[in-house]
Amino acid sequence: MPRGMQVLFLEPPESYAVRPHQGTLASADSPKPPSRPDRRLRSALALTALILAAAPLLAQDTRQVIEPHIPPTCALLDAHLSAPNGRLSPSAEQNIDTARIQAALDACTAGHAVELRGSSQANAFLAGPLQLRPGVTLLVDAGVTLLASRDPRLYDLTPGSCGIVDGHGHGCKPLILADRAPGSAIMGDGVIDGRGGDTLLGQNQSWWDLAHVAKITNRYQNCFRLVIVRHSDNFTLYRITLHNSPNFHVSVEQTDGFTAWGVKIDTPRTARNTDGIDPSSSTNVSILYSWIRDGDDNVAIKAGSNGPSTHITVAHDHFYSGHGMSIGSETNGGVSAVRVDDLTIDGADNGIRIKSDPSRGGLVRDVSYDDICMRDVKNPILLTPAYSAATGNLLPQYRDITLRDVHILTPGRITIDGLDDNHKITLTLDNVFADSLQPASLHAAFADITVGPNAGNLIPFGQDVHVTRAPGSHPGTPLDCGGRFAPFPSDAAKP
Numbered sequence: 001m002p003r004g005m006q007v008l009f010l011e012p013p014e015s016y017a018v019r020p021h022q023g024t025l026a027s028a029d030s031p032k033p034p035s036r037p038d039r040r041l042r043s044a045l046a047l048t049a050l051i052l053a054a055a056p057l058l059a060q061d062t063r064q065v066i067e068p069h070i071p072p073t074c075a076l077l078d079a080h081l082s083a084p085n086g087r088l089s090p091s092a093e094q095n096i097d098t099a100r101i102q103a104a105l106d107a108c109t110a111g112h113a114v115e116l117r118g119s120s121q122a123n124a125f126l127a128g129p130l131q132l133r134p135g136v137t138l139l140v141d142a143g144v145t146l147l148a149s150r151d152p153r154l155y156d157l158t159p160g161s162c163g164i165v166d167g168h169g170h171g172c173k174p175l176i177l178a179d180r181a182p183g184s185a186i187m188g189d190g191v192i193d194g195r196g197g198d199t200l201l202g203q204n205q206s207w208w209d210l211a212h213v214a215k216i217t218n219r220y221q222n223c224f225r226l227v228i229v230r231h232s233d234n235f236t237l238y239r240i241t242l243h244n245s246p247n248f249h250v251s252v253e254q255t256d257g258f259t260a261w262g263v264k265i266d267t268p269r270t271a272r273n274t275d276g277i278d279p280s281s282s283t284n285v286s287i288l289y290s291w292i293r294d295g296d297d298n299v300a301i302k303a304g305s306n307g308p309s310t311h312i313t314v315a316h317d318h319f320y321s322g323h324g325m326s327i328g329s330e331t332n333g334g335v336s337a338v339r340v341d342d343l344t345i346d347g348a349d350n351g352i353r354i355k356s357d358p359s360r361g362g363l364v365r366d367v368s369y370d371d372i373c374m375r376d377v378k379n380p381i382l383l384t385p386a387y388s389a390a391t392g393n394l395l396p397q398y399r400d401i402t403l404r405d406v407h408i409l410t411p412g413r414i415t416i417d418g419l420d421d422n423h424k425i426t427l428t429l430d431n432v433f434a435d436s437l438q439p440a441s442l443h444a445a446f447a448d449i450t451v452g453p454n455a456g457n458l459i460p461f462g463q464d465v466h467v468t469r470a471p472g473s474h475p476g477t478p479l480d481c482g483g484r485f486a487p488f489p490s491d492a493a494k495p
Contacts (some may be wrong), residue, residue, distance in 0.1 A: 055211065060313040060339035061286045065238040068238040068261055070187055071137050074112035075104035083124035083145055086193060095147060098127040103136075109134025112181060116190065118144040125207060128154030129173040129224075132184040132232075140178070140190030148175045148194045148224075148246075151201045155224045162222050163200050165213050169220030174251075178232040185236035186227065194226045194245040196271055207246030211272040221273070223247040223482045233257045241266060248275040249294065254306055255282045263290040264489060269321035271295035278323065281306035282388070291488055293320035298348065300326040303333030310334075315341040320488055324350030324377070325369075329387045332362035332394045340369045344484045351380040352399065354398055357487055358419075361396030368402040373481035375409040380434065383427075385419040398425040408434040408478040411441065416460050418446030424464070433478040452476075458490040 057152055077100060081092050104114040110133075118127055118141060128149045132138060152163025152172075161171030167172065175194060178184045186192070196207045205213075207223040214221035223246035229235045234257035241264040242249045249265050252258045254409060258279065258311055265276045276292040279285045280302040292298040298319040303309040314325065324345060327335050340413040345351045351374045376379050381403070385396035398420055425447045431454035444460035449467045454476030459467060 010159045025428040037411050048449070060311060060337065061284045062311050063257060063284050063286070065259060065286045065288070065313070068185070068187070068236045068259060070139065070238070071113045072107040072113055072182065073115045073139070075114045077101065077104060077114065077116050077125075079116065079118045079122040079124055079144060081124040081126055082122050083147060086145060086147070088124065088126065088147065091466060092126070092131065093150065096128060097124060097125045097370050097398045098130065098149075098154075101125065101127055101133050102130055105130065105133055105136055105138065108133065108136045113137035113139040113187070115139040115141060116144050116146060116188075130176050132178040132181045132186075134181045135183040136181070137185040137187050140186075140192060140281065142189035144188075144190040146190065146192045148192075148226075149196060150198055153202070155169075162224065163203065163207075163210065164222050165210055165217065166222065167219055167221050169222060172224035174228040176227045178227075180231045182233040182237075184232060184234075185238065186240050187236070187238040189239050189241075191241045191243050192226065193243045194224070196223070196244045196246040196267070196274065208271050212248070215272060221247070223273075225249070225251055227251070229253065229255055229258060231255060234397070235259070237261070237263050239263065243267060244271070245274050247273055247287035248278055250277045252277070252279040252282050252285065256284055258285045260287045262288075265290070265292040265294055266488070267294040269293070269295050275300055277308055278302060280304065280330070281309055281311060283308075283310050283312075283487045285309075285311070286315070287317060288313070288398060289316045289319070291318045292322065293488060294322045296323050298322040298324060298327040299333055300328070301338060302330045303335045304330035304360065305333065308334040308336065310337045312338045313341070314343065315339070317343050318486060318488075319345045320347050322348050323457070324348045324353045324379075324382075325385035326350070326353040326355060327364055327367065328353075328355040329357065330360045331356045331364050331396060332360050334362050335364045336366045338367040338370070340367075342371045343373075344481075344486070345370075345372070345374045345377055346485050347376045347430055349378050350382050351377045352403065352406070352414075353379070353382045354401070355384055356441045357385065357387045357390045358395050359388070359392035360392035361394045361419075363397050364401075365398065367400070367401040368404065368405060370402075370404045371479065371485045372403075373409070373479065374407070375481075375485060377408070377410070377412050379415065380408040380412040383417065383425060384427035385417060385423070395419055395423055397423045398427075400426060402428040402430065403432050404428075404430040405479045406432045407481050409481060411436040411438065413441045414443070415458075416444040416447055416449070416484055419444055421464055424448050429456060429458055430454050430470075431476040431479065433476075
């Protein structure tokens with residue numbers, strides 16, 4: 001059990017699957033989050049009194065996070081469009097709902113929701129950029145899809161700046177922006193579809209095609225992000241499915257208090273730069289009971305020139321295709337007090353990942369990974385200060401990193417590297433098991449490592465690697481991952 005724990009979610013509340021709602025939001029089919037193993041639950045319950053009395057805080061979100069609730073409706077908007085299999089007719093592409101949705105958001109009072117409702121004849125809304133207001137929720141009902149317009153001109157920050165490849169990037173507004181909108185939210189069992197793989201209006205390529213062109217030409221894509229949360233404390237994502245973003249799905253910037261609960265992010269692994277949820281220079285972040293598959297980092301915690309990221313919890317989640325549970329690459333603002341707990345990673349390129357380089361590195365400390373199951377992951381553990389060949393004087397350093405009760409079920413490459421002798425990684429491996437581990441698949445350098453008290457079978461070696469056995473060490477037992485690898489929820493949108 002991590003030190004200083006205050007955020008309590010030992011078991012998902014019964015209301016997760018079914019809860020009352022005065023509108024039309026259907027919730028009975030929402031999948032329940034997985035139960036934690038009995039061993040860990042008994043241990044957690046036994047320590048609850050101690051936890052509640054603990055002083056703040058060495059790791060994780062400092063808030064007492066509970067399941068969000070859906071607020072009462074202030075405006076009920078009916079869908080006018082039909083989108084079979086997520087497709088609109090050419091004529092329907094001109095029927096933009098942006099103005100009426102934005103007008104409802106602007107008129108809504110804090111503590112209420114603008115609800116998007118469908119019917120048997122119409123199930124879709126079509127919009128360009130929308131802006132949330134303080135305390136106001138955008139609620140997308142089950143069976144309803146909010147489709148992003150394919151017209152790049154709607155997203156221009158300056159005339160002609162979006163939907164192109166150039167030498168600058170950052171030319172697009174997001175589909176949904178919460179900027180200085182504390183207490184705002186996006187909720188519901190519906191879908192928000194960025195349509196990243198669909199051909200842009202007036203062009204012969206998709207947003208994802210632009211991303212590929214940018215990669216092979218070493219230039220910058222101008223593709224919009226699905227959701228940006230900026231300076232918007234206590235923002236909530238609840239039960240929504242985010243699908244096919246042209247770029248990052250959710251960027252959280254300079255925000256104190258962000259909760260994602262029961263969120264599904266569903267985008268193909270081939271879609272470049274489609275990160276799931278990226279907290280950046282933010283604090284008190286919880287990403288809980290969620291399912292993420294995409295084409296880049298499932299979660300990436302970043303800290304650049306805008307300041308540190310700290311007190312972050314990622315718990316009870318399932319990751320599938322993607323680049324894993326990442327910290328970085330920007331860490332020069334400092335990352336600390338991060339807890340990752342009860343996570344399964346199934347089929348990703350990377351698993352537990354900390355990445356930076358001397359052009360954007362900084363101190364990453366007090367990070368714990370506990371109760372992690374991985375399979376079919378190419379790089380189950382990838383801790384590197386050499387993410388790129390860039391040079392500079394912002395040197396990465398990783399300290400007080402703990403892996404506890406981690407089980408890697410299939411072969412993969414393990415990298416545990418510090419930068420140099422003056423910037424070693426300090427790491428604890430407690431009951432970490434890697435099945436079918438081969439010495440050729442393990443690389444370690446510039447590391448001070450403590451193994452135990454449950455030794456596991458991962459004992460790194462390499463240049464300037466020093467391993468210390470914890471007092472009273474014994475062999476340990478691999479974490480039981482039976483039943484942990486659940487399929488992606490069937491009610492989510494399909495790529």
